[in-house]
Amino acid sequence: MATEVLWWIFAAAIVGTSAGVVFSRSVIHSAIFLILSLGGVGAMYVFLTVEFLALVQFLIYGGAVTVLILLALMLTRVDASGKPERVNGTQAPWALIVGGVLGALLVIVALKTTWPGNLSDKPAQIDLNLISQRLFVDFGAPFVIASVLLLVALVGAIILARQEDGD
Amino acid sequence: MVPLENYLVLSAIIFSLGVYGVLARRNAVLVLMSVELMLNAVSLNFIAFAAYLDPNKVTGAIFAVFVITVAAAEVGLALAIVIRLFRNRATSNVDEAATMKW
Numbered sequence: 001m002a003t004e005v006l007w008w009i010f011a012a013a014i015v016g017t018s019a020g021v022v023f024s025r026s027v028i029h030s031a032i033f034l035i036l037s038l039g040g041v042g043a044m045y046v047f048l049t050v051e052f053l054a055l056v057q058f059l060i061y062g063g064a065v066t067v068l069i070l071l072a073l074m075l076t077r078v079d080a081s082g083k084p085e086r087v088n089g090t091q092a093p094w095a096l097i098v099g100g101v102l103g104a105l106l107v108i109v110a111l112k113t114t115w116p117g118n119l120s121d122k123p124a125q126i127d128l129n130l131i132s133q134r135l136f137v138d139f140g141a142p143f144v145i146a147s148v149l150l151l152v153a154l155v156g157a158i159i160l161a162r163q164e165d166g167d
Numbered sequence: 168m169v170p171l172e173n174y175l176v177l178s179a180i181i182f183s184l185g186v187y188g189v190l191a192r193r194n195a196v197l198v199l200m201s202v203e204l205m206l207n208a209v210s211l212n213f214i215a216f217a218a219y220l221d222p223n224k225v226t227g228a229i230f231a232v233f234v235i236t237v238a239a240a241e242v243g244l245a246l247a248i249v250i251r252l253f254r255n256r257a258t259s260n261v262d263e264a265a266t267m268k269w
Contacts, residue, residue, distance in 0.1 A: 037207070095190030110175035134226070157246070
């Protein structure tokens with residue numbers, strides 16, 4: 001019972017902070033809301049008994065990704081006057097329609113579909129040994145390829161962002 | 168306990184908020200943040216399915232690991248592009264960088 005109350009609190013916090021990311025007028029406020037939203041999703045992973053992924057979420061998203069995003073915001077500030085600039089394009093009402101229709105569709109599909117298995121059951125305690133077995137043995141080749149992808153992306157990012165002579 | 172549908176509805180809401188952000192925002196970094204929201208909704212969906220429907224193999228959790236990896240690579244690359252764009256055009260708004268060729 002206490003778990004369900006906590007779940008609803010976290011769900012409301014995630015929806016609220018996610019709405020803050022996309023509706024906030026200030027870019028920095030959006031970034032702060034993003035940190036809270038990602039942290040809330042990490043808490044959801046704890047509810048799903050996947051504590052390892054919750055830790056990964058906090059470390060990679062809460063630590064690395066948001067720092068990168070804040071750094072990019074700092075480097076690309078235009079106005080020093082501090083007056084609020086226009087953050088939405090002229091197409092924003094259409095985007096609202098598209099997002100609302102898509103959200104309604106997804107919610108209806110999620111509620112109408114009969115999923116196989118016992119849905120209201122407590123999620124099984126997911127063993128870390130099982131995750132590592134699946135990740136390093138069964139998905140070993142994709143794991144190595146993912147590391148190559150990270151390396152290539154980092155080299156590409158460095159080449160793109162490098163200050164060239166005569167630039 | 169919380170049934171599976173709650174997670175699905177929650178992730179659907181986060182995903183459609185992210186879609187709205189991607190379509191409506193002007194600043195490229197804000198578009199990137201909305202993409203992160205969408206990726207998170209997808210990971211949440213994968214892990215919920217793994218915990219409720221596939222607890223003996225947890226394929227969804229493995230996919231979530233790969234989603235996080237690709238998201239990290241994507242953020243690094245996209246921010247390099249944004250910084251490059253800002254240096255060349257003195258703007259980071261996507262609607263001001265609409266020319267395909269100089």
